[in-house]
Amino acid sequence: MELLIMNIVKRLRKSSLLSLRKKHYYRRNQSTKAYLSTIMFASLVGTYLDLLLVGAGRYSFPSRPFSEIFTINILFTLFILPVFSFLIILVLKRLHPISRYLLLFICSLFVYIAEQIAEQFGLFIHSTYWKHEFSLFGYLLFFIVIWKFYSWQVSHK
Template sequence: MMNTVKQLKKSNLPSLQKRRSFSDGNKNLYAYIAVALFASLVGTYLDLIFVGKGMYHFPVRLFPEIFTINIVFTLFILPLFTILFLFVAKRVQPFPRIIMILIISIVIFFIEQFTEQLGWFIHHTEWNHAYSFLGYMLYLIVIWKLFLYFSLFR
């Protein structure tokens, strides 16, 4: 005799859900890594362009005799920030994600000015910090769209 146990429709117990396969996790891992590498490259090249044009410079940087940019920011902080942003953005709905992008861009606007006061970052006198706000907002939107692309087609 064989007994079958079924969950009641009105039960408060959680139903057994299909677990994700390991390959689904790898797909997202590849998307995170690819986008973080892209973010690092974009940050590095934009810094090289803007420093080369004299729009800003980094008086405090690692290996100043070799690098004109702050490689700690472009190779470590920016990719880690990007992964954290993607991790959170993936878990929120579209409208809160837009608000999150706006808030992050505003916070970066103020952080940039604070780092100038610390002497870590100096802008040209003609620099408008609204450029940073708009730049980071565009950057985060592009990063998010690229992450979606890599998540779907890997």
């Protein structure tokens, strides 16, 4: 009887069930790290781009939280942009590569239109030198960089 129990225990120790459970946790943990680092990266890039463009006088945010401290809209760069980036990544990872870039262009087109609407509501003031096409291609490039950063995070476990 003791020999039978020892044999079962040895087989269980050699079983791949335990290693599968560990690998699954490891993969999920790595995926979470990739999401978090990408979201933080998107927030930092968005913040620095806004600081650069606001400092250059290309646009300004007349209505923003903590306007006496920040020249940029931190609500956008710290909350809206990271959430939007997270949602885009969730969808992109399920798409075929060609469809990914089509979706990224559609998202950029959405931002292009939303920016003009936000300007009508007084959330933005653009300089006379600003062309909204800058936003269309700028956000397309931004989303591609965010996607590539996420892909790099996932591939370098």
